[in-house]
Amino acid sequence: MRPVNKISPHIQQLQQQNGPVKTSTVTNALIDTIGNYCSYCEMMLSGYHVEHLRYTATWPENVNVSMWDDLLLICNDCRNNIRVPELNTLSADALLWPDRDMSFNLYNSPLQYELRPVKYVVVNTDGDRILEQEMELVFVVANPAAAATLYQKAFNTINHFQLNMQLEYYDAATNELRIPETVHLQHADNRMFKRTKAWHEAMRAVEGLRGMDSLPDKSENHSALRQMLVDQIAMTAWYSGNWSVWMTVLHQQTNDAALTQSVLLSTAHPFPGTRNENNRLFIAE
Structure with a gap:
């Protein structure tokens, strides 16, 4: 879950105006500020962008600029899988919020991303298995090495948004995801x-x-070509979303903080609003 800042000159200007503001205007301000990505699962948004007012059970047709502090972007998958739609101040404080918490960093992150083998099983309405497939899927997990409070918040957040599909689908004892046929087909x-x-x-x-770094030619031309490749990788990450996954893989595979920053904090293809004050994304806390 990418940590974000929601400091927006757009919203500051709107707050100086009198009268109501269109929901679409606030939506656009959110997208300009934190990017066109779900604030929770990090998928790139398409189609209808939903403002998530975190303390109410319904998503209002109209929002007020005064709600800014309680608004984030949410995809339909996260919205449809929320387990407890209505939050109050106490229950909301039990979750991680990307605009208030350091929800991810490369060291001691409360949320971690792991590629795991899993058996994907599709069952019909009678409970019969009609498809079994071995595959690898990336799970979001709470970091057991994190401080106790952060660990619990991470665990609650994963469950609240069901970031690893619906909880009842997964059997940890057999490492199976048992998916109803209708869900699988849809x-x-x-x-x-x-x-x-x-x-x-x-x-x-x-x-x-x-592959490029293994080439013997280390000339100025080679450096320029390598930078072009890095820029292309930054664009691919920008289009695919899932910023935390890219952070995890680049760090695990290269341990090159400069490379990771050049891809995921790129000025050419930025993830707007990424919070990295005092380089906190790259420092163990």
Whole structure:
């Protein structure tokens, strides 16, 4: 979950105006400020962008500029899988919020991303298995090494948004995801699959860099070509979303903070609003 800042000159200007403001105007201000990505699962948004007012059970047709502090962007998959739609101040404080918490960093992050083997099982209405497939999927997990409070918040957040599909689908004892046939056919929850696709895209990007770095030519022309490749990787990450997955793979595979920053804090293809004050994304806390 990418940590973000919601400091927006657009909203500051709107707050100086009198009268109501269109929901679409506030939506656009959010997108300009923190990017066109779900604030929770990090998928790129398409179509209808939903403002998530975190303390109410319904999503209002109209929002007020005064609600800015309680608004984030949410995708339909996260919205449809929220377990407890109505939050109050106490229950909201039990979750991680990307605009208030350091929800991810490369060291001691409360949320971590892991590629795991899993048996994907599709069952019909009678409970019969009609498809079994071994695959790898990227799970979001709470970091057991994090401070106790952060660990619990991370655990609650994963459960609240069901970031690893619906909880009742997963059997940890058998490492099976048992998906109802209707859900499987409707592709009702694509978050894990998009996350896994981003993981493999990041791995291919690293392999490309390794291939270029293995070339004997270390001339100025080679450096320029390598920078072009890095810029291309930044664009691929920008289009695929899943920023935390890209951060994880690049760090694990290269341990090159400068490279990771050049891709995911790129000025050419930025993830707007990424919070990295005092370089906190790259420092163990």
